[in-house]
Amino acid sequence: MVELPDLAVWIRHLLRQIPMGKVMTYGQVARLMGNITAARYIGEYARRHDHTNECPCHRLVRQTGELGLYVSGETREKETRLRAEGVIFKGDHVDLKQSGWQPDGDLFNSPLTELHEYQESICRAVKTSPLTGPIKLIAGVDLAYPKKGIGQAACVILNARTLKVEHELIQRSSISFPYISGYLAFRELPLLLSIWEELVRQNIEPDLIFVDGNGQLHPRKAGIASCLGVEINKPTIGIGxxxxxxxxxxxxxxxxxxxxxxxxxxxxITSRRSQKPYYVSVGHRLTLAEAVDWTHRAGKQKKHRLPEPIFLADRLSRQ
DNA sequence: GCGACAG
DNA sequence: ATCTTGTCGC
Structure with missing residues (x-):
C-alpha cells in the first residue's frame, strides 16, 4: 500500500493561504487536491472538521456563491464573518467574480494525484486469466463504522460447496482517510490487509474472496477488490x-x-429476490464469466439479494 | 434544473 | 457508511 496523505492537514494548509475577504469554492479545492469528485468531501469537511475560533473555514463556499453549511450545519455565523472581512455579496450570495480567489502557480501538491499512480499500478497488475487450482474455501469481507473514526472489518469463511460457515473474524481500528468516491481502498484496505494477516497467522487461506466494493468496475479500473487481490495475490470478486x-x-x-x-x-445482476441489481466485477485472477458464475453459486439459497459471503460479512461487521 | 459518484 | 419508525411482504 502507498503512504496515505493527511487530507485534513492539506486542507488546513490551503485554507490559511486564502486572503481575508476572499473565498474559494469546494470544487476549486477539490481540483487542487487532484479530483473534482472530492468536492463533496470538501463540503463535508467544512461542517465536520475540528473547528477552532481562528479556523478560516468560512472562506469555503459553493460554486453558485451560496454559502453552504458552516460548522455544525449553521450558516448565520458564516455570513457574519465573511461580511466582516469585506467579502462582496450579491443578495445572500457571495460575488465570486469579485471575491473569489485561486492560488497562483502550482504551489500545492495534489495528494489525490499521487494516489492515482498507485491505482494505475494496481490496474496494470490485475490478471483476468482463468482461475487455477481448486476453490474449497470462499470468503466475504466488509467494513462497518460503529463510531466516527472507527472501522470494524469482518471476514466470513465458508465451505465453497456447502456454503457452511467455517470461520468468522472481526477486527477494529481507527480510520483516518475519508470516504471519497473512487478512493474507497485508501479508507478500507489497511484494515482488510490487517484482517488478512490474522487469517494467515491462523493458517486459514480462502481460495476466493468476495469484497464489498468493486474491482475493475472503477473509473481507473482499480477498485478495492482489485487492490486487495493484487496486494495479497489471491483471486477476488468485487460486489457493488x-x-x-x-x-x-x-x-x-x-x-x-x-x-x-x-x-x-x-x-x-438482478436476482429474483429484488428488482435492484448488484454489480459484479473482476477483482483479480479470474475472468468476469467466472466471477459471475461464482457469484451465482454463492447465492444459490436465494435467501438474500446479495451473494451469501457478502451478506454474512456485512451482518457480522455491524455486530 | 439536472446530471452525478462503491462505502 | 450512518442517522432512524413504522410498515410491507414472505
Whole structure:
C-alpha cells in the first residue's frame, strides 16, 4: 500500500493561504487536491472538521456563491464573518467574480494525484486469466463504522460447496482517510490487509474472496477488490450495491453488461429476490464469466439479494 | 434544473 | 457508511 496523505492537514494548509475577504469554492479545492469528485468531501469537511475560533473555514463556499453549511450545519455565523472581512455579496450570495480567489502557480501538491499512480499500478497488475487450482474455501469481507473514526472489518469463511460457515473474524481500528468516491481502498484496505494477516497467522487461506466494493468496475479500473487481490495475490470478486461508473443497457435480462469507455468492466445482476441489481466485477485472477458464475453459486439459497459471503460479512461487521 | 459518484 | 419508525411482504 502507498503512504496515505493527511487530507485534513492539506486542507488546513490551503485554507490559511486564502486572503481575508476572499473565498474559494469546494470544487476549486477539490481540483487542487487532484479530483473534482472530492468536492463533496470538501463540503463535508467544512461542517465536520475540528473547528477552532481562528479556523478560516468560512472562506469555503459553493460554486453558485451560496454559502453552504458552516460548522455544525449553521450558516448565520458564516455570513457574519465573511461580511466582516469585506467579502462582496450579491443578495445572500457571495460575488465570486469579485471575491473569489485561486492560488497562483502550482504551489500545492495534489495528494489525490499521487494516489492515482498507485491505482494505475494496481490496474496494470490485475490478471483476468482463468482461475487455477481448486476453490474449497470462499470468503466475504466488509467494513462497518460503529463510531466516527472507527472501522470494524469482518471476514466470513465458508465451505465453497456447502456454503457452511467455517470461520468468522472481526477486527477494529481507527480510520483516518475519508470516504471519497473512487478512493474507497485508501479508507478500507489497511484494515482488510490487517484482517488478512490474522487469517494467515491462523493458517486459514480462502481460495476466493468476495469484497464489498468493486474491482475493475472503477473509473481507473482499480477498485478495492482489485487492490486487495493484487496486494495479497489471491483471486477476488468485487460486489457493488450501486453503480459507480459506466452504463447498463435497458432491459429485463438478469445479467446485463456494465459498459465503460468501450469495454465491459462488470455485470449487473438482478436476482429474483429484488428488482435492484448488484454489480459484479473482476477483482483479480479470474475472468468476469467466472466471477459471475461464482457469484451465482454463492447465492444459490436465494435467501438474500446479495451473494451469501457478502451478506454474512456485512451482518457480522455491524455486530 | 439536472446530471452525478462503491462505502 | 450512518442517522432512524413504522410498515410491507414472505
Amino acid at each position: 450495491k450501486s453503480l459507480l461508473c459506466g452504463s447498463v443497457p435497458k432491459g429485463d435480462e438478469t445479467e446485463r453488461p456494465v459498459l465503460f469507455q468501450n469495454e465491459t468492466i462488470g455485470m449487473a
